Structure formats: C-alpha cells, structure tokens
Amino acid sequence: MRRTALAALIACAAAPVFAADQPLALQCGDLFDARSGKLVGARTVVIRDGKVAEVLAGGTAVPGATAVDLAGHTCSPGWTDLHVHMASQSSPQSYSEGFRLDEVDFAFRSVDYAKKTLMAGFTSVRDLGGEVAPHLRDAINQGLVDGPRIWAAGKSIATTGGHADPTNGVNSVLAHLIGPPGPTEGVINSIDDARQAVRQRYKEGSDVIKITATGGVLSYAKSGDAPQFTVEEVKAIVDTARDYGYGVAAHAHGTEGMKRAVLGGVTSIEHGTYMTDEVMSLMKQKGTWYIPTIYAGRFVAEKAKQDGYFPEVVRPKAARIGALIQQTAEKAYKSGVKIAFGTDMGVGPHGDNAREFVYMVEAGIPAAMALQAATIRAAEVLGVEDQGVIETGKRADIVAVPGNPLQDIGAVLKVDFVMKDGKVHRQP
Structure with missing residues (x-):
C-alpha cells in the first residue's frame, strides 16, 4: 500500500x-x-x-x-463477524472500479466501513480477502482509526481461473501485459505453489489464510460451485499455514470442493451452499466450523432480480446459489455441525452485519446460539481466549x-x- x-x-x-x-x-x-x-x-x-x-x-x-x-x-x-471484506462494498460499478480506482481509494472507503461495523456492535472481524485489510488493521491497532479488531487474510489463495484469480474477466491484451499470476499474487497450481503462496501471505503480514475451494458467485466466471483444488493442494496449504500459527478458511459452495477442503484440514467452511449429509458428517468428524453467511446469500439473490446490478455471467449464479444458503444453515444446525457467525459483508452494506442474527433465527437456530456464534464460538474459531x-x-x-x-x-x-x-x- x-x-x-x-x-x-x-x-x-x-x-x-x-x-x-x-x-x-x-x-x-x-x-x-x-x-x-x-x-x-x-x-x-x-x-x-x-x-x-x-x-x-x-x-x-x-x-x-x-x-x-x-x-x-x-x-x-x-460481537465478531468472521467473514467480511472491509475494503469493498458491492454495487453495479464494482466490476469496473477495480480498473479505475487506486488502492488509496479503497483505503479511504475502508475507514468508513470500519467505523460503521464497530458502531453496529462488531468489535472484531476476520477479513477474508483484501490487500487493504492488513494496513487498516495496523492503523486501528495504533489508535489512528476507529474500527473493529481485524484478523486479516490479505490476498485470497486461488487456482488459475478460480474464484480469487485477479485476472478473471480481463481481456487478452491486458492479460498479456499483466502476465499469468502466480503464488505471489495468490494463484497456485501445485503443492509447491501452495506452500509458496502461504509463505507469501506470511511475508505480507496476514493473520489467517483464505482459500477459494470452489467457484464463487460474484467472480467473473461461469461456475459457482466447481472444485478448484486437489486434496493434496489443500493439505499443503493447511500444513504450511500451521507452521505460522494460521487457521485456514475455505470459501466453498460446491459439494466436491467442500469435501476436499474438509479432508485437507481447513478450519472453516464459508457459505457451504451445496453441503450434503456426507460433508456434514465429515465436518463433525474433523471438527470443522461452518460459517453460513446467510446475509450474503439473500442479498445477492435479491439483487439478481435487478437488471444491470450484476454482469450476466454472474446473475444466474447469484439467483441460484444465494437463495439456498439459509436452507443449508438450517440443515447444518439440525445435523449438529459447529456454527459460528459470519456475513460476507462487503457483499452487502457494511454496518448491516447484525441482520445475520435475524436470518439465523429464521433458519431455526435459537437466538442464544446465534449470539454465542458471534461471541464465544467466534473466539474459538480465531483461537483466542481473551474475548x-x-x-x-x-x-x-x-x-x-x-x-x-x-x-x-x-x-x-x-x-x-x-x-x-x-x-x-x-x-x-
């Protein structure tokens, strides 16, 4: 920065x-x-x-x-929100802003987002993907800015063409100028790449590792659920992250990618849209946490109805996947999967994080358990005992x-x- x-x-x-x-x-x-x-x-x-x-x-x-x-x-x-993106907030202009704005523009915005998050009652957050977050974290820790305590992932780790590949949607001329992204940019295609990408995040000052184990809703790509890592690649990331005391959060919508992430030893599954009984059983066996992000699912499903809000390649994914997450949260709760609190805020407007509590209760999760998910359970996910x-x-x-x-x-x-x-x- x-x-x-x-x-x-x-x-x-x-x-x-x-x-x-x-x-x-x-x-x-x-x-x-x-x-x-x-x-x-x-x-x-x-x-x-x-x-x-x-x-x-x-x-x-x-x-x-x-x-x-x-x-x-x-x-x-x-309260703790375990899934936010403090440097961004979706809008119909989001896809062009990455080409038009500088990191200083996103830094200015993040200050306002951080204050809104804190004022909504969220004293800690886990930022799962964004190069601004480590710097915002440091400014807050130094008392220069008001905001929540931040555990920052920095750049998410993806595979080529995966949900967090920064060159998705880039035309061939610009792609040629940029060159193929590699582990430094958070894109891997082998076990050695996986280790290097984690070490790069350590070098850059991350607190946690985020991987995109399947396709995603808002990435400029067709699939929202295809698996994007091998089990061996996930395990290499998890093992290397453990060397630095990091947990690993796995964005995952599709069943196979979710299964591979759990088998690879990730700390948490984020979103979990197409979670099956087999995956739930594996999660309980491995002690894997589930972060539902119901808010994000409902938000994108609603915005998919608006012409022009999302690119056409994104719109059907938002309509199909977003609408299912609340149902998945209900099934996971009834199955006994460990649940903690996260919104994917940045998809929706920062400061609206507490609405996730309401959606969790609508999904059949008791109010007391929803509050525990954002307090003592979130602390367990972060591996801290002082909050x-x-x-x-x-x-x-x-x-x-x-x-x-x-x-x-x-x-x-x-x-x-x-x-x-x-x-x-x-x-x-």
Missing part, C-alpha cells in the same frame, strides 16, 4: 467518548452469559485498563468509577441492546452502546 493510503486512514481518526484508562461501572439491566447461553440478570461490570476488572451484582456502586446507565438494556460480549465472554481479566469488548434479544432477536438491530478494549464508542 502506498504511504498516501495510510495517510488517508490517519486523517479519519475519531475522538472517544470516554478515555480507555478511565474506570467505568456499566450498570447493565441484564447480561448475556456466552458460556451458558443464558441471561443472568442485572450486573455491574467494572472496567479498568481496557479489561473487565469485576462482574458484580446489579446496582453495585463502585467508588472511583464513572457509572454508565444501561438499565433496560442487555449487555453482551462484543467472547464478559469475565474478569477478559477484553472489555461489550455491546448493549434495548430489551431482551433472546425473546426478540430484532433487538440486535438497535445497538446503542459499544465498548472496545474499554473505550466507549457509542452510548445511549
């Missing part, structure tokens, strides 16, 4: 409502215990130095701490919504308190 792109991020920093080092006592009307999946009643949550210092009985006065009145609200651990619960010593990532989200999941769309690392970004 050019230095001007980082300067763009710095210029958009916002001032906090409370200083992160100011002791606070959150007077919560109710509290969601992510471990049990239950509401445990009124609690006073004491925040010091960016951590949860104590969890006391509701209404407890805490000398020296500033009280924050959250009566009538349910406090929850900050996802409101407990002494954990990160002070807390959101609050009016009412009882277990009775009315629509409450998650009304977030009016957001704290990340003890810093209040939004309050009633």
